[in-house]
Amino acid sequence: MLPILQQISVTCFTASYLVVLAIELLRLVGRRLPGRGLAGLVMMTIGIFTHVVYLSLRATMVDPGSAGGPDIGRLATWTDWSLMVALGLAIAYFILYLRRPDTVIGFFFLPAILAMIALAMSVQHLPAFDRTEATEFWRSVHAISMMVGSAAVLFGFLAGAMYMVQSWRLKQKRAGSALRLPTLETLQNLNRRCLVVSTVAVGIGLVSGVVMNLNRLGEIPWTNRGIMLSGVLFVWLASATAVEFLYAPASRGRKVAYLTLASFGFLVLAMSGVLTTSHGGAATETESPGANPSQASVELHETFSATTQRGVA
Template sequence: MIQFLSGISVTCFVTSYLVALVLELTRTWFEIPVRRIVILGFTVVGLVLQLAYLILRAQPDGTTEAGLMATWYDWSLLLSWGLAACYLFFLLRRPETTVGSFLLPPVLALIALAIYVQDSPPFSREEATGIWRNVHAMAMLLGSLAVLLGFLAGVMYLVQSSRLKQKRAGRGRVRLPNLEGLQHLNRRCLYFSTIALACGLFSGVLMNLNRWGSVGWTERGVIFSGILLLWLVAATLFEIFYRPSRRGRKVAYLTFASFVFLVLAFAAVLTSPHGRGLPDEAPSSADTSISLNWKGTR
């Protein structure tokens, strides 16, 4: 399997994106019955191949002191993958739109930029650790903020819904946004928190690989953060594909559950070595038992 994946090249996912772009651009010229399915298929294939390519590039081999995923080539490919993932989201959310005509050309342009800067010198492991630590901290902060904001929007939604049923909305000094606006805010917070926390966990893995050459998968903080992300992904997919969840109180309840998972994750992080900022010499023995080891000297 690894040998098969090692054969993936930039050409593979570029071709997938190009086919999807051509199909998007020819929407107004002629009609193909299965066009949307084909576009979706090539987009997913391109994303999977590009992700596999990036993961293989992030595998430590101990032959260099350069940082993992710490070149302008890697950053350009990561940015292009993120933009392609956004296109997939819009494709699933609004399949009738033609946003691919606007999103896919920048994706291909970023890949071309990556090829252009491929020979740029990489950051050292120390520099890479600092970069990914900053990305990790900012992404987790923004993701947690989005979960909290979604929770508060859900509370306001339920309060405003109750006031409307009792015909008290707009009376007195308490004036809340309308239900439609609160529902949209809830939904946006759910989407944003999922993306931000995914970026936070991904950057955290790369930070630890650059720092120690391993990831403490068994730490409470890591486990509960992973559970929080899995819940957010499931809630987001549920909201996208199950249309009744977009109306009424269902989105508010989803953000309530997300807030509960966030509190549990924070409690786990703050009571683990990860949250207490232990020295960076090496991960605990429990962590190294199932970690990705960096071969070679440290």
């Protein structure tokens, strides 16, 4: 990583969010200031970028000065988790602001973001969880998020299928039969919500999977087919969500239905990759694509011996 990025601290993104809050407060003046909206977007972009870089550095950082350095989990402190909540709020605010720049949601989101950063700083003294505890925590987050995302994709697929059937029945003037389906508007809104929920959940699942592998293996097996296909699923869901909110043709509901139907195909592809590789099974500390099993065993033995000696001491 570039040396200049390693100088990023909490002050960088905190200052950016404070500037955005100050810009939003200028709305109370009652005058339209030229460039206010653009300045807010630029500062929010800088804040989110530096926030992500800071957390990425913390995820890959190992503190050699502490006695239990190798056993400390990555992103396994209350400070880390508070900062991640703050980042999630910042991204949500940024997306909502892009959609409706005329709203004043910044008065609510920005103080909450700054409060989470303040909380993160106030709990710095609390000890970090060890690597095993961190791995189990992130594994649980990964499993729950991917489960929710998969369920949302499947739910959206069913809503999309019903939309197509109901649309056909309306054209054939058969909608008034005994077999009733929800209205097209209801199914369209359900499709959109499923698309958003699945995108967010799968995104959280991917991030938590990355942190889990950093804690478990010390690296990320990007070449694993399950991980690659899960990444493809997320890219598709994010693209489909962007298309849904940025492009509005005349047949909006049919477009959403097509997107959710295609998302189901990507889900099947991703699940086939997960279930046909070791990614879907119980992993061990030594599993890593292309790794030398004997070398991994030696490293694990050395870590265990060091831990035992510290315990005796």
